[in-house]
Amino acid sequence: MMSGQAFLDRIKNEFGDKITGANLAAIDPWVEVAPEGLVEVCKYLRDQPDLRFNMLNCISGVDYFEPDPKKAAKLDWQPHLEVVYHLSSLPTKISLVLKVILPRWKGDRPGDLPEVPSVSGVWSTADWHEREVFDLVGVRFSGHPDLRRILCPEDWVGYPLRKDYEMPLEYHGIRGR
Secondary structure, three states: OOOHHHHHHHHHHHHHHHEEEEEOOOOOOEEEEOHHHHHHHHHHHHHOOOOOOOEEEEEEEEEEOOOOHHHHHOOOOOOEEEEEEEEEEOOOOEEEEEEEEEOOOHHHOOOOOOEEEOOOOOOOOHHHHHHHHHHHHOOEEEOOOOOOOOOOOOOOOOOOOOOOOOOOOEEOOEEOO
16 A cells, blocks of 8 residues: 555545645644545545445444533533544555534534434444434434334333433432432
8 A cells, every 4th residue: 555645645636625735744643534425434444446445344433521620621622422434454464433513412402313314325333333323412413214212111211322421310319320
């Protein structure tokens, strides 16, 4: 495979402003992709003969939010969510991370989940990984074939891995804590 900068130049030339950032010198090299370009970039990475990112290892959701107002005032970033895709090319033995930055809430309306297109049509393993991120972090994957909770009960309220999540005192009359 080509050098990190040559790879970055190549995908920037191919996708333009759909590539919104990168750090190929990181321990886990990453490329930031705009939500509307995600599926197209993923297909390209999978299908190019010299790249062949044929394995999706995992998808994670990360909540960048500081609930303490004093600490939040000192941060140099705005609250947001990241959806992180770990890819591998088995033939070339190379790994890559894709990141998609999303608002914590769509339209800044609490409870209205942000959306990113599903990549389950690119890698079938995305089906369960996307359901887990939906269930625990609250990201909607548009175009997903069966987006529903996978770990929490269907009637669970909230998204347990969000930093502002408040654990209920009881569930169906059963008291916790």
